[in-house]
Amino acid sequence: xxxxxxxxxxxxxxxxxxxxxxxxxxxxxxxxxxxxxxxxxxxxxxxxxxxxxxxxxxxxxxxxxxxxxxxxxxxxxxxxxxxxxxxxxxxxxxxxxxxx
Numbered sequence: 853x854x855x856x857x858x859x860x861x862x863x864x865x866x867x868x869x870x871x872x873x874x875x876x877x878x879x880x881x882x883x884x885x886x887x888x889x890x891x892x893x894x895x896x897x898x899x900x901x902x903x904x905x906x907x908x909x910x911x912x913x914x915x916x917x918x919x920x921x922x923x924x925x926x927x928x929x930x931x932x933x934x935x936x937x938x939x940x941x942x943x944x945x946x947x948x949x950x951x952x
Contacts (some may be wrong), residue, residue, distance in 0.1 A: 873947070874940050885940070894936040905933050 870879045872886040879886050885893075896905055899912035903921040935941045 865868060889940050892939055894938060896933055896936060902930065906933050907936070911925050 870881050870883060871877065872879050872889055873884050874889040875886060877886040877889075884889045896907050899910065899916075901918040902915045903917045903922055903926065906918045906920065908918070937945065
């Protein structure tokens with residue numbers, strides 16, 4: 853069974869070679885973004901809001917909520933994201949959401 857699966861994957865890569873989802877550059881099998889596109893995605897690093905993950909500059913040592921979340925009631929306790937919704941990340945989300 854494994855032989856058929858590997859042969860099928862190899863044949864599919866001949867017809868549909870792996871390409872970067874953003875710029876269509878060649879990428880390795882199993883990858884979705886090339887190095888420059890992956891590098892342009894901005895990761896969210898501490899410190900950030902404990903409720904909405906909005907990043908902040910500075911040296912904040914304890915858990916806090918930003919001004920947007922401080923006086924509001926939400927139907928969730930945390931919204932966590934690894935990346936900012938900007939640039940390549942935003943483009944990929946929109947393509948997935950609207951272009952399938």
